[in-house]
Amino acid sequence: MAASSPLAELHRDAGAGLEAHFGVLLPTQFDDLVAEHRLARESAALIDTNFRAVLSLAGQDRVRYLNAVMTSNVRDLAPGQGNVGLLLNAQGHILAELETLALENQLILLGHEMVREQTAATLDKFIIMDDATLTDETAETGTLAIEGPETPAIVRELTGVDVLALPVRGHVAATLKVAGVVIPCRVIHHSLFGFPGAEFLVGRDALIALWPALAAAVRAHGGAPIGYRALNALRLEAGIAWFGSDFDQRQIPQEAAIEATHISFTKGCYTGQEIVERVRSRGHVNRRLAGMRFGSAAPPEPDTKLLARGGEGSGAEVGNVTSAAFSPLLGRPIGLGYVRREHSALGTILQCGETTAEMIELPLPGALPTALPPVPVSATPPALT
Numbered sequence: 001m002a003a004s005s006p007l008a009e010l011h012r013d014a015g016a017g018l019e020a021h022f023g024v025l026l027p028t029q030f031d032d033l034v035a036e037h038r039l040a041r042e043s044a045a046l047i048d049t050n051f052r053a054v055l056s057l058a059g060q061d062r063v064r065y066l067n068a069v070m071t072s073n074v075r076d077l078a079p080g081q082g083n084v085g086l087l088l089n090a091q092g093h094i095l096a097e098l099e100t101l102a103l104e105n106q107l108i109l110l111g112h113e114m115v116r117e118q119t120a121a122t123l124d125k126f127i128i129m130d131d132a133t134l135t136d137e138t139a140e141t142g143t144l145a146i147e148g149p150e151t152p153a154i155v156r157e158l159t160g161v162d163v164l165a166l167p168v169r170g171h172v173a174a175t176l177k178v179a180g181v182v183i184p185c186r187v188i189h190h191s192l193f194g195f196p197g198a199e200f201l202v203g204r205d206a207l208i209a210l211w212p213a214l215a216a217a218v219r220a221h222g223g224a225p226i227g228y229r230a231l232n233a234l235r236l237e238a239g240i241a242w243f244g245s246d247f248d249q250r251q252i253p254q255e256a257a258i259e260a261t262h263i264s265f266t267k268g269c270y271t272g273q274e275i276v277e278r279v280r281s282r283g284h285v286n287r288r289l290a291g292m293r294f295g296s297a298a299p300p301e302p303d304t305k306l307l308a309r310g311g312e313g314s315g316a317e318v319g320n321v322t323s324a325a326f327s328p329l330l331g332r333p334i335g336l337g338y339v340r341r342e343h344s345a346l347g348t349i350l351q352c353g354e355t356t357a358e359m360i361e362l363p364l365p366g367a368l369p370t371a372l373p374p375v376p377v378s379a380t381p382p383a384l385t
Contacts, residue, residue, distance in 0.1 A: 003113055005050045006142060006207050014225070021228050022051035022244055023114025029227040036230035037328045040193070044148035044223030046214050047192065047231060049199060050207070053116035054141040055109040055123070061130040062107050069126055069271050070098065071253065073264035077102035082169030082188070086262050087122060092252040092275025095122060097243040097262070101171050101188065108186075108201075113138070114244055126271075142204040144214060145190065147197035149369065150221040155198045158217060161187045163198045176200065178213035193234035194368045233325040236334055239362030241289055245302070246322040246336050254279045255338065257289045287319060290339045291362035296355035299324035299333035307351040308343060318343045318350060321357070329364050336362075 002020035005011070005027075011018060016027035026048055030036065039045060057066060067074040072085025079102050087096040096119040101108040111119050116138060124134050146154055155163045159174040166172065166189040176183040183206045191197035202210060215225050241247055247256035253263055253276060263276060279285060294300060306319035324335030339359065343350060348359045 005048050006204055007048050007050065007211050010208065010211055011048070016227055019228065022112045022242075024051040026051060027225070027227040029229050030225050033229050033233070033326070034328045036224065036226040037233055039222070039224050040148050040226055040230060040234055041195070042149070042222070044146055044150040044154055044218045044221055045226040045230075046211075046218045046223065047145040047147065047226060048211070049143040049145045049192075051113050052138070052141075052143050053109075053111040053113050053119060054137045054143075054201070055111065055116075055120060056135045056137050057107040057109065057123075057132055058105065058135070059130070059132040062132045063102075065127060065130045065132045066100065066107060066109075066123075067267065068269065069123065070100070071263045071270055071272070071276070072100060073267040074100050074102075074107070075267060079104045080170055080172060081167060082171055084169065084262055085264075086253060086258075087119065088253075088270075088272030088276075089249075090272060090275075092272040092279075093249050094243075094247055094251055094253065094256065095119065095249055097247075099169060101169070101186075110143075112243055140204055142202050142207040142210075143199055144202070144207070144210065145192060145197060145199040146214065146218060146223075147192055147195050148223055149196060150218075150223060151196045151198055154217055154221055155187065158214075159185070159187055161198075163187060163189050164196060171201075176202070176210065176213075178210065178217065181209060181213070183210060192231060193240065194238035194363065196369070229325070232323070233327055236323060236325050236336065236362070237327055237329050237364045237367040239291060239364075239367075241336055242323065246289060251338075252276070252279065252285070254285045255288055284341060287338045287340050288344060289322070289336055290319075290344050291360045292321075292335055292337060292339075292350075292352075292357040293327075293330065293360050294324065294333040294335065294352060294355050294357055296333065299326060299335060300352050300355065300357075304353050306337060306339060306343075306357055309349055309351050309356075315351075321352065327364065329366060334360070334362075334364070 011027040018025040070085040082101040099110040171188040186201040188199040190199040304321040319339035321337040327334045
């Protein structure tokens with residue numbers, strides 16, 4: 001059963017339906033999908049990101065320990081820096097996607113509620129002789145995000161922080177001054193769909209007061225809250241895969257096309273490294289996450305099979321859809337899915353239920369801002385082909 005966002009009642013009062021995303025009931029839509037999509041790209045979007053699991057790792061061995069179990073280079077993070085990596089099993093399969101934020105005396109790990117208990121249990125299991133203490137702080141912590149071209153100005157007004165001066169996933173302690181209330185927070189330079197973005201890590205008890213205050217600040221700049229239907233379209237246009245939708249324990253990193261963003265190939269040993277290195281030396285995987293556009297007006301359902309068309313192998317199953325949504329930029333549905341290597345060339349057309357799926361490159365042209373370099377988030381390879 002999905003958990004509920006702490007803001008669920010506020011969202012219902014605003015007329016937004018709730019659907020499960022990452023194991024949490026989150027707002028589906030506040031306004032028209034196309035309108036929310038446009039506001040996010042032209043001004044700013046406020047997003048309820050309370051799907052996050054928040055774990056803390058303290059103790060003198062915290063860095064050495066986490067570096068030995070994660071694919072990312074935790075060892076070289078300075079306080080105020082962060083990165084994203086994977087927790088793998090010994091077979092190289094993806095157990096969790098975790099963002100690591102380095103502080104002076106602890107590491108903060110941002111994961112997903114749907115695998116929170118399993119993630120904490122896996123991490124805790126390997127702490128044996130290490131001076132490291134893992135704490136689950138999810139119940140006491142909340143997160144909200146603002147993203148879009150007006151975000152730097154909004155964040156500067158609310159906190160005094162120049163978010164673009166921080167490195168990607170860089171973070172700093174600050175105070176949010178909204179509606180006459182001062183709320184301690186941590187501001188993270190973060191993006192969910194490739195535009196300038198910030199995420200606020202706050203005490204969970206502050207969320208009810210903070211959401212309407214941030215909504216007012218965003219509206220003052222021409223933006224608005226958006227739901228996950230618009231967010232799903234925005235992130236697919238940007239070629240960003242989601243853990244739990246597009247990759248999970250069934251895949252290894254190279255199949256999910258996230259090796260460029262989630263793996264350090266110079267850091268040394270970690271759990272699952274042998275498999276990752278073996279695949280790298282082989283040079284390819286048999287199937288890989290790819291971008292596609294669909295011939296129908298409605299997006300296909302996840303897990304819809306992809307079948308070869310024409311030729312000797314016509315009708316053979318060669319992949320499956322993982323995510324799909326209507327793209328306002330393209331004016332038709334697009335998505336992600338796994339496709340066998342021999343059928344993944346750009347322009348290849350596959351059968352997808354009653355419609356077709358054409359292999360395309362993501363991000364879509366125009367999906368990312370041109371004034372700033374794209375911000376790598378979640379699973380953002382240079383291109384999904």
